[in-house]
Amino acid sequence: MNSRLPDWLKKRVPSPETVALVERMMRESHLHTVCESARCPNLGECWSKKTATFMILGDICTRNCGFCAIKVGRPLQVDPEEPRRLAETAKAMGLKHVVVTSVARDDLPDEGAGHFANTIRALREVIPGVIVEVLTPDFKGKVWCIRQVVEAKPDIYNHNIETVERLSPMVRPQAKYRRTLEVLRTVKRLDPSIHTKSGLMLGLGETHEEVVQTLRDLREVGVSAVTIGQYLRPTTTRHLPVVEYVHPDRFAEYERIGKEMGFLFVASAPFVRSSYNAQAFSEQLLAERLARVGKEPPSPSEEPLPAMV
Incomplete structure (x- = not known):
């Protein structure tokens, strides 16, 4: 297909000074963001708002997915001080809303689940009232690993389906479509109070009917929130090609x-990613939380919660 980006996929990069500030904070804290590692197109916009998605367990992944720009290789040792540094x-x-993701760590006995749990607990301790969203790997479907994360009580448990079932073996050969659904089902079975979330990319050759079926599958396992965005090829040699640049009208149809x-x-929408504008959902959760303790939610005129996006 024509490699030229359509007008709706062109983006300005704002506030380079603030981008540099966030980058410096991450380097000084020895932390990683998925924004950098995955070459997210929203990096400039999000970092200009002093927001980012923290990536724990290093920046080297044990899996080699056809869409992802994160480095693949032999990961570093787990840093036990990372959860506290991240929280600080x-x-x-x-x-007030923090999103934590990670590389896949198939090399670890618990797949990194314990480190996720420690990070959630550190955030709860350091930032009272924080809304915590985790975006985890599939942990190979191990229930005891999923349970570790669930028992640490994240508000939102995100695990991405990424694409439709037919394309899943090509897009992420070391993961499985049905296993992803089972992970999300297991979270709700272990703790129905946790909101589950998932996301998928368009433009890899999926059909309208396949996208709708994927949404049905996610609803069937109790998923509360879903994100849908355009796949953009990180490199022209190592990653899957874009089959189609999906028009914004079709994204609007899927939202409906x-x-x-x-x-x-x-x-x-085309630029939506897993945690892009995560504050919109967190504000709903905050309203629910306040309602449970008999308080009024903040008025729409108040400044919205900052979010890790």
């Missing part, structure tokens, strides 16, 4: 379909 950095940034299916939150 999030506090310094004034964050998702809401009709009963998802509590649907974000569907």
Whole structure:
């Protein structure tokens, strides 16, 4: 196909000074962000708002997915001090909603689940009232690993389906479509109070019917929130080609379909990524939390919560 980007996929990069500030904070804290490692197109916009998605367990992945720009190889040793440093950095940034993801760590006996749990606990300790969203690997479907993360009580448990079932073996050969669904089902079975979330990319050759079926599959396992965005090829040699640049109108249609299916939150647009504008869903959760303790939610005129996006 024509490699030239359509107009709706062209983006300005704002506030280079603030981008540099966030980058410096991450380097001084010896932390990683998926924004950098995955070459996210929203990096400039998000970092200009002093937001980012923390990536724990290093920046080297044990899996080699056809869409992802994160480095693949032999990972570094787990840093036991990382959860506390991450929590302190999030506090310094004034964050009330923190998103934590990781590389896949198939080399570890618990797949990194214990480190996720420690990070959640550190955030709860350092930032009272924080909303914590985790975006985990599949842990090879091990229930005891998923349970470790669930028992640490994240508010939102995100695990991405990434693509439709037919394309899944090509897009992420070391993962499985049905295993992803089972991970999300297991989270809800272990703790129904946790909101589950998932995301998929368009433009890899999927059909309209396959996208709709994927949304049905996610609803069937109790997923509350879904994100849908355009796949953009990180490199021209090592990654899967873009089959189609999907028009924004079609993204809007999928958003409508998702809401009709009963998802509590649907974000569907070309530049949407797993945690892009995560504050929109977290504000719903905050309102629910305040309602449970008999308080009024903040008025719409108040400044929205900062979010890791």
